[in-house]
Amino acid sequence: MTPIQAVLFDLDGTLVDTAPDFLRICNQLLEAEGRPAVDYAQLRLSVSNGGRAVIKGAFGIQDDHPDFERLLEQMLSLYEASPAQDSRLFAGFDEMLTWLEEINIPWGIVTNKPARFTHKLIQQLALDKRCAVTICPDDVSRSKPDPEGLLLACKRIDRPPTNTLYIGDHQRDIQAGQAAGMRTLAAAFGYLSPKDQPELWRSDFCIQESTQLLPLLKSLIQPY
Incomplete structure (x- = not known):
């Protein structure tokens, strides 16, 4: 097996736990609308699927609801203003990224999160100078599951x-x-729904806890 020479991450629910900021903002909007607060466990299920899914999950409404677009725009505006107030790297990941940097293995982000949010988030988390490449939907013509963004990152x-x-x-x-012809790892600690079965995704590896990633990487990477 050839050694790993680079590591790329999805963003929300994989590299960074961004759900706490969506929770903060959604509960602020819910309170303003006279609705009960939503809890973290409920909201985190929708974060990987974007802002529209977050509004659906928090407010229990669909796209055709008369207030949907207004609430979505309010949420995105508040999020863009402060996307990293409560968001953090997952447990063990700062140590893991430091180790990759020490052995000169570049790491990067390929996400379906728009650039206007992604770049501000990683700047506020002080990851922008550490990250070797960041690919957003704005950089490609086709988002994941198409491999275009991953191939561009490698280039x-x-x-x-x-x-x-x-x-x-x-x-x-x-997928x-x-x-893209890469090896893949399913982050089962992320924003999976109860219906998800990551063991059936046919990834090369699957971990249940974020702290399991560093030991796995050390077994896969030979410094060069």
Whole structure:
């Protein structure tokens, strides 16, 4: 097996636990609308699927509801203003990223999260200078599960896809990685729904806890 020479991450629910900021903002909007607060366990199920899914999950309404677009725009405006007030790297990930940097293994982000939110988030978390590449939907013509973003990331960091590991918490992440010819890892600690079965996604690896990633990477990577 060829050694891993680069590691790419999905963002929400894989590299960063962003659900707490969506929870804060949604509960602020719910209170203003005279509705009961939503809890973290409920909201985190929708975060990986974008802002529209978050509004549906928090407010229990669909796209055709007369207040849907207004609430969505209010949420996105508040989120853009402060996307990292409560968001954090998952447990063990700062140590893991530091280790990758020390052995000169580039790491990056390939996400379906729009650039206006992604870049501000990673700047506020002080990840922008550490991250070797960041690919958003704005950079490609086709988002995941299409492999375009992953292949572009590899081109920008000059690493072959066959020597790259892609990590994500959604089946579309694994599908994109497989289509790009990468090895894939399912992050079962992420924003999975009760119906998700990551063991059936046919990823090369699957971990249940974020702290399991560093030991696994150490077994896969040979510094070069």
